[in-house]
Amino acid sequence: MRRKFQTGQPLRSLTFGEHWSRWVERRRRLKDVCKSTPTHYITHHDVHFGAVLDEVPLDRIFVPTIERVFSGIEEKNAEILAARRSDDPEIRASVRGKRPTGPVTKHRIKATIRSVLADAMREHLVTFNAAALVNLPAGSPPRCCGTPVSP
Structure with missing residues (x-):
């Protein structure tokens, strides 16, 4: 408590969900990303990691917490398959139209969480x-029209 007070940090740790809301609004306000990117961020949050991380205090997010995501x-992929x-x-019929989350999407989800935590840092x-x-x-590299996209 004393260290937080002396360094000017908030005495009560924000939860990931509280910081997430501020972070998304800041991205929208600053327009420092493409117009559609916040929509992808919100989809990642709502579908994949919001339920796991939202109630966790930011200073209690460790590698095992992220690995739970x-x-x-x-588990969802296994259920679909x-x-x-x-x-x-x-x-x-209950899984018609649902696709398993692939490796590339997992990396994008990780990048979203990493960006939020980098901002918190x-x-x-x-x-x-x-x-x-x-x-x-x-994951495998993305494909466009059947041909690999060069980096």
């Missing part, structure tokens, strides 16, 4: 970026 994604293999037409709300320390398997 990706464990949840893997199992439902597709089911003999029951109703179960197969700049504001001295956290001392390190746990998302930067999470390892994910590599």
